[in-house]
Amino acid sequence: MTGVPGRAVRVLVVDDEPPLAELLSMALRMEGWEIRTAGDGTTAVRVAREFRPDAVVLDVMLPDFSGLEVIRRLRTEFEHLPVLFLTAKDAVEDRIAGLTAGGDDYVTKPFSLEEVALRLRALLRRARVVTAASDSLLTVGDLTMDEDTREVHRAGQPITLTATEFELLRYLMRNPKRVLSKAQILDRVWSYDFGGQANIVELYISYLRKKIDADRAPMIHTMRGAGYVLKPAS
Known part of the structure; x- marks a missing residue:
């Protein structure tokens, strides 16, 4: 925007x-x-x-x-x-x-x-600083998110997310095809360092996968030793 x-x-x-x-x-x-x-x-x-x-x-x-x-x-x-x-x-x-x-x-x-x-x-x-109605819509492949209404769909099917799941997915969708480290995700989504509890990221990634990728071609990928990436299903 x-x-x-x-x-x-x-x-x-x-x-x-x-x-x-x-x-x-x-x-x-x-x-x-x-x-x-x-x-x-x-x-x-x-x-x-x-x-x-x-x-x-x-x-x-x-x-x-x-x-x-x-x-x-x-x-x-x-x-x-x-x-x-x-x-x-x-x-x-x-x-x-x-x-x-x-x-x-x-x-x-x-x-x-x-x-x-x-x-x-x-x-x-x-004020016409932001004019397009679609500015609130994020789209990656067949996954869409309306940031204003907080509605998420994949292939037209609604997906219900918790507040934290929504923020995590929003960060991933704003950075499609970009590998995001656990530290980056912690800083942006949780806004502070969990120290040894960085597995909170893994936990919420698993929650998202169950909702976003269940019975579908996967969009959320683990890059071993680097982090996670969201990209359109191949």
């Missing part, structure tokens, strides 16, 4: 809670987007001017000045920049203030990472 031809969609995440900013960044990188972060309003404005984002995820409460002021400053240079506000406040007046300041959507903490990604994708489409 690209914003400007030849490059990935760029998203600026602005939040003064580093753990939350990092979780958001990891979730949005799973969308294939390029992410930058800022922890205060001053840094957000500076990074935006340098990074030229296609969209901003913006916390309302920041340590120096509010997210409302950030967007007022950015609007002078980025007139149509999509903005998704994050806030711990859920009062109607706060929602109105955010939207009046130029925000395009509003999510109240606590929120799900999946919801943020879906809302942001919708804003990008609305």
